[in-house]
Amino acid sequence: MRLLKLPLKLLALPLMLVLYTFHVVGRLASNLSAYVVGLFMLVILACGIYQVCVRDWLNVAILFGVEAVCVALQFSAMLLVELAGEWAGSLGAFLHS
Numbered sequence: 833m834r835l836l837k838l839p840l841k842l843l844a845l846p847l848m849l850v851l852y853t854f855h856v857v858g859r860l861a862s863n864l865s866a867y868v869v870g871l872f873m874l875v876i877l878a879c880g881i882y883q884v885c886v887r888d889w890l891n892v893a894i895l896f897g898v899e900a901v902c903v904a905l906q907f908s909a910m911l912l913v914e915l916a917g918e919w920a921g922s923l924g925a926f927l928h929s
Contacts, residue, residue, distance in 0.1 A: 837929075844923045851920035858913035866906060873902050 880895040 841927055844926055848920050848923035848927065851916045851923065855913055855917040855920055858909070858916065862906070862909045862913055865909075869902055869906055873899055876902075 876895050876899055880892055880899070883889075883891040883895065
């Protein structure tokens with residue numbers, strides 16, 4: 833049985849290394865980009881508050897859409913990074929079996 837798993841383990845090792853690399857680099861990049869995107873979202877929020885005071889509702893809706901897209905992109909980036917880490921961990925458990 834060990835002989836049957838050996839080719840799969842040999843294929844899983846490079847994939848696990850790629851996934852761990854993506855996990856580490858992605859986590860670093862998403863943490864750094866969160867500061868930039870957070871500042872951008874703060875500026876958009878200030879513009880949205882100003883537009884509410886001016887009662888320009890179309891611009892408020894557009895700015896709300898931009899905020900929602902920023903949140904969705906940040907969330908999806910972190911989700912992909914965490915999934916890569918989970919898959920790499922699962923492959924590591926397979927290699928140790």
